[in-house]
Amino acid sequence: MKIDRKALCGGIVLVAAIPLVMLWQSSNPSKGTSPGKSMYNEYHLVSLLTMHLYNDRPEALHLFCRYMLGYCGNGSYTAAWIDYVGSRCGECADVHLARAWLCSFMRNPESMQREFAAARAAAKDKADLDRIDKMIDQVMR
Numbered sequence: 001m002k003i004d005r006k007a008l009c010g011g012i013v014l015v016a017a018i019p020l021v022m023l024w025q026s027s028n029p030s031k032g033t034s035p036g037k038s039m040y041n042e043y044h045l046v047s048l049l050t051m052h053l054y055n056d057r058p059e060a061l062h063l064f065c066r067y068m069l070g071y072c073g074n075g076s077y078t079a080a081w082i083d084y085v086g087s088r089c090g091e092c093a094d095v096h097l098a099r100a101w102l103c104s105f106m107r108n109p110e111s112m113q114r115e116f117a118a119a120r121a122a123a124k125d126k127a128d129l130d131r132i133d134k135m136i137d138q139v140m141r
Contacts, residue, residue: 075106100116
């Protein structure tokens with residue numbers, strides 16, 4: 001059996017160079033390895049939030065609205081998901097709060113106050129009312 005010594009040496013050099021290249025890349029933040037937000041992280045976060053909304057968990061609307069309206073500024077996408085969750089789960093307090101945040105994003109304070117009142121009225125019990133009041137307080141700051 002004959003061995004091509006040139007190809008063997010070239011392969012060994014390439015395999016040995018991989019850790020050195022990775023070390024060089026990780027030590028240089030301009031090469032794409034710096035800590036922080038990447039597009040993958042953003043898409044992954046939106047994917048997880050929409051998965052919870054699709055599985056009829058309206059309590060995820062709070063995080064979804066904070067991210068989509070605050071960071072991304074995408075009101076139409078947010079409105080579509082609020083309507084979807086409202087049609088699947090009914091007009092619960094979380095849906096009214098999400099609509100209030102959407103009204104706040106659209107600079108409509110009268111509608112925002114009406115949605116806050118509807119969210120308080122839709123509270124199931126005292127603990128739910130306290131949770132809603134805390135969320136409203138976060139928005140009003």
